[in-house]
Amino acid sequence: MTQMWHLVPTLATKDLRLLYRDRVALFFVVGVPIVYGLFFGAISGSFRSGDARLKIAIVDEDRSEWSQRLIKILKEEYPKIRWRTGWDRAKALDAVRRGNVVAAIVLPKGFGDRAGIFFQEAPELQLAIDPSRGAESGFVRGILMEGMGKLAGQRMRDRQSMKRSLEDSIRAIESSSEMSLPARTALVAALRSFEKFFDELPEDAGGLEVSKDEGESQGPEFEFARIETLELTRQSKTDALGTPLSNVRTAWDISFPQATIWGILGCATTFAVSLVRERRQGSLVRLQVAPIRPATIVGGKALACFVAVVAVIAMMLVLGTALGMRPRRPELLLPGILATAFCFTGIMACVATIGRSEEAVSGAAWGANIVMAMFGGGMMPLAFLPSWMQIIGYVSPVRWAILVLEGAIWRDFSWSEAAVPLAVLSGVGLIALVLGSTILRLQLSGKR
Amino acid sequence: MLSVQHVWKSYGSVQAVCDISLELSPGEVLGLLGPNGAGKSTLLGLIAGLLVPDRGNVELPGGGSPRDPRARRSLGLAPQSLSLYEGLTARENLAFFARLYGLRGEQLRERVSACLALAGLESRRNDRVATFSGGMKRRLNLAAALVHDPPLLLLDEPTVGVDPQTRAHLFDQVERLRDEGKAIIYATHYMEEASRLCKRVAIVDHGRLLALDDVDRLIQAYGGHSQVTIVLRESPPESIALPGPWQDGTVKWETNTPLEDLMRLAQSGLEWEETTIRSPDLETVFLRLTGRSLRDAGASEETEDAREVEAGS
Ligand SMILES: Nc1ncnc2c1ncn2[C@@H]1O[C@H](COP(=O)(O)OP(=O)(O)O)[C@@H](O)[C@H]1O
Numbered sequence: 091m092t093q094m095w096h097l098v099p100t101l102a103t104k105d106l107r108l109l110y111r112d113r114v115a116l117f118f119v120v121g122v123p124i125v126y127g128l129f130f131g132a133i134s135g136s137f138r139s140g141d142a143r144l145k146i147a148i149v150d151e152d153r154s155e156w157s158q159r160l161i162k163i164l165k166e167e168y169p170k171i172r173w174r175t176g177w178d179r180a181k182a183l184d185a186v187r188r189g190n191v192v193a194a195i196v197l198p199k200g201f202g203d204r205a206g207i208f209f210q211e212a213p214e215l216q217l218a219i220d221p222s223r224g225a226e227s228g229f230v231r232g233i234l235m236e237g238m239g240k241l242a243g244q245r246m247r248d249r250q251s252m253k254r255s256l257e258d259s260i261r262a263i264e265s266s267s268e269m270s271l272p273a274r275t276a277l278v279a280a281l282r283s284f285e286k287f288f289d290e291l292p293e294d295a296g297g298l299e300v301s302k303d304e305g306e307s308q309g310p311e312f313e314f315a316r317i318e319t320l321e322l323t324r325q326s327k328t329d330a331l332g333t334p335l336s337n338v339r340t341a342w343d344i345s346f347p348q349a350t351i352w353g354i355l356g357c358a359t360t361f362a363v364s365l366v367r368e369r370r371q372g373s374l375v376r377l378q379v380a381p382i383r384p385a386t387i388v389g390g391k392a393l394a395c396f397v398a399v400v401a402v403i404a405m406m407l408v409l410g411t412a413l414g415m416r417p418r419r420p421e422l423l424l425p426g427i428l429a430t431a432f433c434f435t436g437i438m439a440c441v442a443t444i445g446r447s448e449e450a451v452s453g454a455a456w457g458a459n460i461v462m463a464m465f466g467g468g469m470m471p472l473a474f475l476p477s478w479m480q481i482i483g484y485v486s487p488v489r490w491a492i493l494v495l496e497g498a499i500w501r502d503f504s505w506s507e508a509a510v511p512l513a514v515l516s517g518v519g520l521i522a523l524v525l526g527s528t529i530l531r532l533q534l535s536g537k538r
Numbered sequence: 539m540l541s542v543q544h545v546w547k548s549y550g551s552v553q554a555v556c557d558i559s560l561e562l563s564p565g566e567v568l569g570l571l572g573p574n575g576a577g578k579s580t581l582l583g584l585i586a587g588l589l590v591p592d593r594g595n596v597e598l599p600g601g602g603s604p605r606d607p608r609a610r611r612s613l614g615l616a617p618q619s620l621s622l623y624e625g626l627t628a629r630e631n632l633a634f635f636a637r638l639y640g641l642r643g644e645q646l647r648e649r650v651s652a653c654l655a656l657a658g659l660e661s662r663r664n665d666r667v668a669t670f671s672g673g674m675k676r677r678l679n680l681a682a683a684l685v686h687d688p689p690l691l692l693l694d695e696p697t698v699g700v701d702p703q704t705r706a707h708l709f710d711q712v713e714r715l716r717d718e719g720k721a722i723i724y725a726t727h728y729m730e731e732a733s734r735l736c737k738r739v740a741i742v743d744h745g746r747l748l749a750l751d752d753v754d755r756l757i758q759a760y761g762g763h764s765q766v767t768i769v770l771r772e773s774p775p776e777s778i779a780l781p782g783p784w785q786d787g788t789v790k791w792e793t794n795t796p797l798e799d800l801m802r803l804a805q806s807g808l809e810w811e812e813t814t815i816r817s818p819d820l821e822t823v824f825l826r827l828t829g830r831s832l833r834d835a836g837a838s839e840e841t842e843d844a845r846e847v848e849a850g851s
């Protein structure tokens with residue numbers, strides 16, 4: 091036993107040194123995950139910024155000339171915003187809830203009757219804004235006020251409509267029972283004089299100039315629109331596993347756990363092949379003749395594999411952090427790394443038993459790796475994997491390794507959520523290590 | 539010190555070692571002579587604990603079985619095929635193997651330098667084995683078996699695929715090790731190597747130990763007579779009594795007294811051109827024992843050697 095404490099590290103050091111000197115193996119273990127992580131992180135990062143245009147839905151429930159004019163004004167003034175029109179209220183509000191649009195503007199019935207007319211009660215607009223997009227809220231209100239100001243300007247120039255509105259107003263006031271007669275008389279008189287003023291207004295007189303920030307600096311004395319805010323709770327968009335995608339802070343959050351898997355698979359395969367290579371190059375004979383037990387030989391390989399996997403994951407985490415990845419649950423990383431390394435060390439021991447030639451072992455191992463990675467989220471991220479693949483993926487250790495890393499990085503796993511992948515990884519590792527090392531020990535002890 | 543008692547080993551239907559027994563004492567080089575496939579490597583594998591005998595028993599110096607890891611400390615094996623880490627340097631290889639035997643610190647450094655010197659690789663000690671020639675690898679392969687200074691050495695065809703200088707170097711080393719008191723088993727299919735290095739030789743074929751004795755005594759017992767050949771172009775006169783029949787311009791005969799025979803022929807007035815006297819050697823012994831010549835039996839070995847050289851370069 092005391093012997094093992096010296097010999098296992100001796101054996102492992104030799105293997106790590108050989109790995110370090112083997113350019114090809116080093117490329118698979120270190121180069122591939124870095125390139126993979128950077129490449130996929132970079133392309134999905136650019137997808138996001140390409141999609142950064144603000145999306146606002148407008149629901150026209152009024153379907154009047156003036157509601158359509160407002161929509162036209164907004165579209166013309168803000169061509170960079172992606173305006174969604176033609177949706178009904180429910181669909182638009184749902185889109186806000188899901189985060190598909192930043193805001194929904196609802197123009198309710200009767201909007202056109204009052205919009206842009208000073209003497210009427212300001213028209214009621216309804217606005218629903220994604221609460222998580224606080225920064226955009228003021229901007230949306232601002233452009234809405236500006237649009238309403240422009241609409242008012244248009245309407246003022248539209249004498250016919252203005253006169254008709256005035257007449258409507260006068261009639262409304264005259265027939266109002268809530269106002270006292272003198273008040274009614276005074277208001278009607280005032281409106282009539284306005285009516286005259288519009289009659290005398292020259293054709294080409296400009297409408298109201300509305301400054302850009304009018305919406306926000308809207309004085310209390312005058313409103314183009316009364317905006318009623320519709321309270322919405324943001325129903326966040328979740329991935330296939332139910333984690334809010336808004337948790338993802340950078341593209342590296344997804345690309346790095348995925349890329350790390352390829353380094354881990356590279357490690358496991360390299361060490362499985364190296365055991366077979368020792369057989370081919372004859373060095374295994376010397377290990378077998380030396381005064382050490384077969385279990386020690388297997389232990390040396392296992393330790394080397396374990397250390398290499400830990401190093402690869404650590405390297406990827408350091409690199410990701412340098413690029414801006416910020417694990418939400420850093421305390422889950424250490425157990426995650428250890429369980430993952432343990433699991434793939436066990437898998438390495440099993441893979442090493444499957445063949446007698448390097449070609450056979452590496453061929454079989456990479457075949458298995460690709461299948462494990464495909465269903466486990468090593469190729470397409472777990473977050474977007476179709477459900478049938480997710481189900482098959484349950485048997486892939488790759489899935490659990492990615493899950494535990496993602497749990498720490500962006501899925502914000504609690505300890506109890508992390509317990510499942512940690513237990514699966516440790517359990518698979520234990521079974522595989524016992525199975526693999528038992529077979530290897532038998533193979534090594536000459537009982538062929 | 540080494541004792542092999544009635545060991546058997548088969549691979550499926552191939553009986554690789556049948557009932558072989560031998561003993562070895564310190565300061566002795568025992569030749570294990572046999573053609574390719576005779577079972578030499580299998581026997582060494584049984585002694586080294588790489589294989590488990592189907593029957594029989596091996597006792598290492600110190601009394602342990604080769605299946606016991608601690609007992610294996612007393613033996614060093616230079617396998618037939620090169621057994622080195624190509625990615626490590628000569629020094630790193632030796633240091634790694636030394637550590638497996640528990641050597642540390644100053645003791646380790648001393649043994650590693652001694653073995654590098656023995657292999658004549660001091661100037662290349664920090665070069666990777668991958669850059670070595672076949673001969674250099676062979677020398678390192680032997681040195682790696684010696685790094686823990688074991689009393690028993692198993693050398694399996696240590697000269698396969700090496701150049702003549704390396705061969706001579708290896709012979710010197712083996713003789714030196716013997717003089718230091720090591721017990722050595724030297725497996726080879728080269729009769730010349732066995733007779734040069736070994737006092738005693740075990741002749742094996744098809745897994746069987748055909749004979750085990752001093753080289754001289756084997757030749758006495760199985761070598762038979764010397765073979766004399768003279769070239770005689772013209773038909774010899776009737777008057778002279780030839781020791782053998784005249785055929786194709788030569789006369790061949792076997793005798794225990796070759797020089798006397800030739801002297802008598804010369805005195806009788808016979809004149810001839812060339813004389814060849816072939817004294818009995820291990821080759822003849824092998825021929826007697828198996829009905830085949832060692833060279834023919836090992837014919838396929840030559841191609842294997844060629845492969846070895848290629849692989850080693
Ligand atoms: N691993 C093995 N599996 C099956 N047969 C083997 C194996 N190793 C050796 N043999 C057979 O055992 C016999 C003895 O081989 P070996 O001990 O290598 O002979 P040698 O070393 O004298 O050339 C040969 O017939 C060989 O083919």
Ligand SMILES: [Mg+2]
Pocket residue numbers: 575578579580618694695
């Ligand atoms: Mg052999």
